[in-house]
Amino acid sequence: MKQLLAFLRKEFLHIFRDYRTMIILFGMPIAQLLIFGFVISNEIRDANIAILDYSKDYQTQKIKEKILSSGYFILTVDLKAENEIDAVLKAGKAKLVLVFEHDFARKLEKTGKAELQIIADASDPNSAEILSNYTRAIVNNYMIGINNGLTTKTVVFTEPRMQFNPGLKSVFMFVPGTMALILLLISAMMTSITIAREKEMGTMEVLLISPLRPTQIIIGKVVPYFLLSFINAIVILALGFFVFGLPMRGNLLLLISESMLFILMSLSLGILISTVSKNQQVAMFISMFALLLPTMLLSGFIFPIENMPLALQYLSYLMPPRFFIVIIKNIMLKGTGIMFVWKETLIILGFTIVFLIASVRKFKQRLE
Amino acid sequence: MKALEVSHIYKTYNDITALKDVSFNVAEGELFGLIGPDGAGKTSLIRIIITLLLADSGEIHLLGKDVVKEYKYLRSRIGYMPGRFSLYSDLTVLENLNFFATVFGTSIEANYNLIKNIYSQIEMFKDRKAGDLSGGMKQKLGLSCALIHKPEVLFLDEPTTGVDAVSRKEFWEMLQELKQKGITIIVSTPYMDEAEMCDRVALLQKGEIMSIDTPQNIINEFSEELIEIKTPDLYEVKEKLRLEFGKNSAFMFGQSIHFSTSSKSKSKELLNEFFEENNFNIESVNIIEPNIEDCFIKLMTKDS
Numbered sequence: 001m002k003q004l005l006a007f008l009r010k011e012f013l014h015i016f017r018d019y020r021t022m023i024i025l026f027g028m029p030i031a032q033l034l035i036f037g038f039v040i041s042n043e044i045r046d047a048n049i050a051i052l053d054y055s056k057d058y059q060t061q062k063i064k065e066k067i068l069s070s071g072y073f074i075l076t077v078d079l080k081a082e083n084e085i086d087a088v089l090k091a092g093k094a095k096l097v098l099v100f101e102h103d104f105a106r107k108l109e110k111t112g113k114a115e116l117q118i119i120a121d122a123s124d125p126n127s128a129e130i131l132s133n134y135t136r137a138i139v140n141n142y143m144i145g146i147n148n149g150l151t152t153k154t155v156v157f158t159e160p161r162m163q164f165n166p167g168l169k170s171v172f173m174f175v176p177g178t179m180a181l182i183l184l185l186i187s188a189m190m191t192s193i194t195i196a197r198e199k200e201m202g203t204m205e206v207l208l209i210s211p212l213r214p215t216q217i218i219i220g221k222v223v224p225y226f227l228l229s230f231i232n233a234i235v236i237l238a239l240g241f242f243v244f245g246l247p248m249r250g251n252l253l254l255l256i257s258e259s260m261l262f263i264l265m266s267l268s269l270g271i272l273i274s275t276v277s278k279n280q281q282v283a284m285f286i287s288m289f290a291l292l293l294p295t296m297l298l299s300g301f302i303f304p305i306e307n308m309p310l311a312l313q314y315l316s317y318l319m320p321p322r323f324f325i326v327i328i329k330n331i332m333l334k335g336t337g338i339m340f341v342w343k344e345t346l347i348i349l350g351f352t353i354v355f356l357i358a359s360v361r362k363f364k365q366r367l368e
Numbered sequence: 369m370k371a372l373e374v375s376h377i378y379k380t381y382n383d384i385t386a387l388k389d390v391s392f393n394v395a396e397g398e399l400f401g402l403i404g405p406d407g408a409g410k411t412s413l414i415r416i417i418i419t420l421l422l423a424d425s426g427e428i429h430l431l432g433k434d435v436v437k438e439y440k441y442l443r444s445r446i447g448y449m450p451g452r453f454s455l456y457s458d459l460t461v462l463e464n465l466n467f468f469a470t471v472f473g474t475s476i477e478a479n480y481n482l483i484k485n486i487y488s489q490i491e492m493f494k495d496r497k498a499g500d501l502s503g504g505m506k507q508k509l510g511l512s513c514a515l516i517h518k519p520e521v522l523f524l525d526e527p528t529t530g531v532d533a534v535s536r537k538e539f540w541e542m543l544q545e546l547k548q549k550g551i552t553i554i555v556s557t558p559y560m561d562e563a564e565m566c567d568r569v570a571l572l573q574k575g576e577i578m579s580i581d582t583p584q585n586i587i588n589e590f591s592e593e594l595i596e597i598k599t600p601d602l603y604e605v606k607e608k609l610r611l612e613f614g615k616n617s618a619f620m621f622g623q624s625i626h627f628s629t630s631s632k633s634k635s636k637e638l639l640n641e642f643f644e645e646n647n648f649n650i651e652s653v654n655i656i657e658p659n660i661e662d663c664f665i666k667l668m669t670k671d672s
Binding site for chain 1: 450
């Protein structure tokens with residue numbers, strides 16, 4: 001125990017004396033999250049839209065005014081017929097086309113229902129999604145105003161259609177993805193580098209000769225980085241919540257425990273990487289390229305898993321972040337409890353155990 | 369009792385033979401030197417003995433225990449100082465020493481006596497980072513860390529490489545003191561002049577032991593007359609001598625040439641005649657006593 005404490009003390013000294021590591025450890029997550037966050041969720045202003053109004057009555061007039069005065073949209077073309085829609089979108093003159101049906105105001109007053117079609121250029125799926133959501137929000141807002149004080153509710157059916165990319169299924173959720181990515185990278189990279197550094201500097205020889213057991217060395221390496229990564233996780237969650245307005249619908253404690261499990265998994269992976277890498281460069285290379293790219297591409301972070309070829313879908317099952325992203329989304333956005341994420345939790349636990357056992361077994365008692 | 373028994377050790381890395389049928393014994397309390405040039409296999413041999421590497425074949429008993437089977441028992445009884453500086457350069461002198469003391473289950477106070485003479489020389493820098501120490505001080509710190517748990521056998525892999533001449537001399541004096549305290553010391557070095565400080569030495573060349581004996585006996589085996597030649601034209605004279613008397617007859621030795629041939633008698637007269645014939649500019653020709661380096665060169669070139 002005394003030996004382990006001495007080892008932990010040494011590890012913390014290494015970390016706190018190396019300001020570059022500290023910068024990577026705490027600067028990178030914040031920078032990445034802010035970059036990802038703002039680049040991807042950047043609000044769209046002054047988007048070009050076209051309107052096809054078959055009705056041209058006082059209701060459509062009011063809705064149009066609301067939309068155009070919102071600051072998000074600029075009317076570029078007033079369309080006359082349905083067959084012009086495609087051309088306008090193809091030419092890039094409008095990112096969004098609004099179609100009001102015939103007799104809009106009359107239908108709304110008589111039946112309480114009217115239809116507004118939103119056709120978006122989804123070759124850029126993110127902005128298409130955002131623009132369509134803006135439009136619907138404005139229309140809904142307007143309807144709430146009308147309905148105020150009325151007994152019969154009137155509804156405008158907004159019917160979005162994603163032109164060019166009908167398969168746009170998942171809402172882009174960058175915070176869960178970034179969190180999984182950062183925790184995995186930081187934890188795995190830091191532990192693998194710190195063990196590889198002992199090998200490179202020759203201190204591993206002396207550690208091996210010492211009575212320290214492999215488990216003690218591994219625990220000594222994991223604990224400090226576990227604490228640091230945990231602080232990181234909290235920072236990322238706080239940024240997501242306060243800066244990006246991500247909802248926190250589920251149990252915070254559950255989310256934190258799941259994050260701790262994921263961190264532990266990443267750390268064990270880092271140790272496994274270090275047992276096969278000779279020096280810091282190799283460890284870094286494996287962590288960066290073997291973890292970063294597959295995580296970005298295959299975990300559902302950027303590209304929806306459902307849209308991947310079957311082979312890649314199966315491959316994505318090997319990506320632990322995939323499951324963690326599901327867990328975060330479920331807890332934060334849907335507010336579900338452990339009942340809905342126990343499967344994913346077990347899978348991450350399984351990964352952790354496999355990585356840990358493999359690292360202890362692969363941890364060499366001797367040099368090669 | 370033998371502290372170390374090495375018998376018939378072979379080791380290859382891929383296709384390269386690092387050690388070939390290496391056998392020797394070290395007695396308890398002995399200061400034993402492994403002397404050989406870079407790449408002779410010194411580091412591999414030490415690593416195999418201290419349980420860090422596995423040999424391809426052969427057996428080693430250290431302190432009476434098999435190094436493969438009982439590595440756990442042995443590891444806490446060995447002091448080891450690797451060739452490269454292998455302490456934590458971002459930790460201070462005191463932090464390093466404390467760390468190794470605790471990891472080996474002891475404290476600085478408990479064994480302070482053993483390291484007092486060495487550590488007291490660097491104690492004034494105890495709050496300096498180990499990476500900022502000079503080469504000689506690094507060696508002293510390394511030795512302190514290797515000794516802090518009072519090992520029964522101490523292994524030093526090229527401890528004086530990259531250390532200035534004064535520090536080297538001091539370092540060997542420290543080893544002599546440790547020997548007085550009953551610690552068996554096995555030290556490797558590429559510097560042949562250091563062989564004379566050891567009780568016994570093994571001369572290692574290309575993974576094979578060429579000779580094991582006390583330094584004096586190795587020198588005594590040098591049966592030929594050794595002649596030192598001083599001349600401004602070192603290179604030219606050496607080449608001419610080699611042409612005339614064979615390529616193993618003459619070697620550069622600092623600012624002079626050491627010459628010997630197997631035709632035992634009157635080599636000095638022979639040489640003077642040769643120099644006169646060729647009109648060389650020779651300053652002096654003297655018969656001298658061979659040192660360990662001459663013997664080593666002789667042994668090294670015997671087969672080639």
